[in-house]
Amino acid sequence: MRYMTAGESHGPEEMAIIEGIPAGLHLTAEMIDAQLARRQHGYGRGERQKIEHDEVHLLSGVRHQMTLGSPITLNVHNRDHNNWADIMDPNQAATAENSTRKVLRPRPGHADLVGGIKYGHTADLRNVLERSSARETVMRVAVGAVAKTLLHEVGVDVHGFVRNIGPVHTNMDLLAGMTDLEAVRQQTEQFETRTLDANTDEKMRALIDQTKINRDTVGGSVEVIATGVPVGLGSYTTATAKLDGQMAQAVMSINAFKGVAFGGGFESVEAFGSEMMDEIYWDADRGFYRGSNHLGGFEGGMTTGEPIVVKAMVKPIPTLYRPMQSVNIQTHEANRASIERSDTTAVPTAAVIAEAMVAIKLAEAMLDKFDADQLARFKQQVAEYRDEVRSL
Numbered sequence: 430m431r432y433m434t435a436g437e438s439h440g441p442e443e444m445a446i447i448e449g450i451p452a453g454l455h456l457t458a459e460m461i462d463a464q465l466a467r468r469q470h471g472y473g474r475g476e477r478q479k480i481e482h483d484e485v486h487l488l489s490g491v492r493h494q495m496t497l498g499s500p501i502t503l504n505v506h507n508r509d510h511n512n513w514a515d516i517m518d519p520n521q522a523a524t525a526e527n528s529t530r531k532v533l534r535p536r537p538g539h540a541d542l543v544g545g546i547k548y549g550h551t552a553d554l555r556n557v558l559e560r561s562s563a564r565e566t567v568m569r570v571a572v573g574a575v576a577k578t579l580l581h582e583v584g585v586d587v588h589g590f591v592r593n594i595g596p597v598h599t600n601m602d603l604l605a606g607m608t609d610l611e612a613v614r615q616q617t618e619q620f621e622t623r624t625l626d627a628n629t630d631e632k633m634r635a636l637i638d639q640t641k642i643n644r645d646t647v648g649g650s651v652e653v654i655a656t657g658v659p660v661g662l663g664s665y666t667t668a669t670a671k672l673d674g675q676m677a678q679a680v681m682s683i684n685a686f687k688g689v690a691f692g693g694g695f696e697s698v699e700a701f702g703s704e705m706m707d708e709i710y711w712d713a714d715r716g717f718y719r720g721s722n723h724l725g726g727f728e729g730g731m732t733t734g735e736p737i738v739v740k741a742m743v744k745p746i747p748t749l750y751r752p753m754q755s756v757n758i759q760t761h762e763a764n765r766a767s768i769e770r771s772d773t774t775a776v777p778t779a780a781v782i783a784e785a786m787v788a789i790k791l792a793e794a795m796l797d798k799f800d801a802d803q804l805a806r807f808k809q810q811v812a813e814y815r816d817e818v819r820s821l
């Protein structure tokens with residue numbers, strides 16, 4: 430499975446093409462839209478989410494709600510494009526009238542300055558921000574929805590939730606000892622519904638409100654847990670085959686992410702070996718299993734069969750309504766950074782995007798290992814493999 434996204438934030442469309450999804454998977458636009466709606470919720474987002482109502486259009490690879498095995502094309506229309514039609518018009522040459530709303534004072538922490546230098550966009554840094562915007566993540570969540578649908582067919586479920594926003598923590602910790610898969614699955618589902626819009630947490634809402642009044646922004650951290658993952662996805666044999674490395678790259682590639690850890694991750698820097706390793710047990714029903722999951726489901730770049738636990742750190746939003754010091758890219762005059770309409774925090778949304786990236790990486794690894802032509806054979810091979818591993 431491979432995918433590519435395209436689209437500018439205020440351009441007409443966001444797009445993705447996915448290659449390598451097996452034939453015979455039941456897939457509808459509604460199934461994807463449910464995930465896109467989750468991405469749009471989240472306390473602390475700005476005015477843009479009131480304009481957009483993200484809905485996917487399936488343009489290829491699906492017939493009568495069934496995947497064909499051919500590339501799947503997904504489109505999401507940017508409603509806000511109506512307000513930017515001239516400024517973003519691909520077909521008209523630049524004129525004074527359609528070149529307004531230029532960005533010349535790069536925002537510290539955004540891609541403006543470095544992107545402008547690298548691509549020669551110093552006449553208007555909008556040429557950078559249009560693609561560096563996290564608007565692109567709408568397509569990652571759409572692709573992730575397809576991945577989640579496939580994974581669900583073979584008993585793999587992926588849930589993302591918020592751990593903290595600024596100093597307010599959700600205290601949702603289920604690491605050690607939680608090897609009862611059903612309990613983990615139920616718990617993570619609960620965490621997800623409780624934390625994704627931050628509405629449920631009075632203190633979180635107050636913090637975001639106050640941050641907005643201060644014309645500042647705030648970051649946090651998220652967690653993603655995948656249950657039902659078979660043992661042995663990924664490989665220790667080469668650097669690029671290590672699935673934990675691939676997954677870290679995928680999660681880190683989300684806008685504003687600054688750290689990724691598995692299981693005990695960052696906490697483990699202070700732990701002793703005896704506190705971190707997951708002891709090995711065996712019984713006739715389960716085969717090999719672990720007494721804890723401090724290592725977050727990975728050993729040697731391979732899945733251990735325990736839940737995958739990914740923790741990731743999200744920096745505060747770079748655009749500040751009380752802008753920081755910057756320099757005009759053309760005149761070199763010291764000036765405050767440009768202000769673009771912006772979010773106060775995007776941590777709840779970031780949890781949904783991280784979940785999508787973990788699902789994509791797991792689906793890719795599953796389709797590398799098992800039949801990718803048709804769903805029935807894929808499911809049969811996964812079931813046989815699980816039986817084989819259990820009987821060892």
Ligand SMILES: Cc1cc2nc3c(=O)[nH]c(=O)nc-3n(C[C@H](O)[C@H](O)[C@H](O)COP(=O)(O)O)c2cc1C
Nearest residue numbers: 539540561563684685686746747748771772775778
């Ligand atoms: C869901 C989401 C929404 C975001 N919204 C904004 C925003 O409104 N304003 C902003 O300056 N940055 C926003 N960001 C962060 C920038 O996209 C990001 O910081 C920028 O692309 C630079 O990339 P980097 O932070 O990964 O280095 C958002 C990030 C995410 C994940």
Ligand SMILES: C=C(O[C@@H]1CC(C(=O)O)=C[C@@H](OP(=O)(O)O)[C@H]1O)C(=O)O
Nearest residue numbers: 475477561562563564684769770771772
């Ligand atoms: C559009 C989305 O997020 C955008 C991400 C973003 C950024 O700089 O990353 C800046 C803002 O864009 P705008 O100035 O158009 O409001 C966010 O709204 C979205 O998530 O759908």
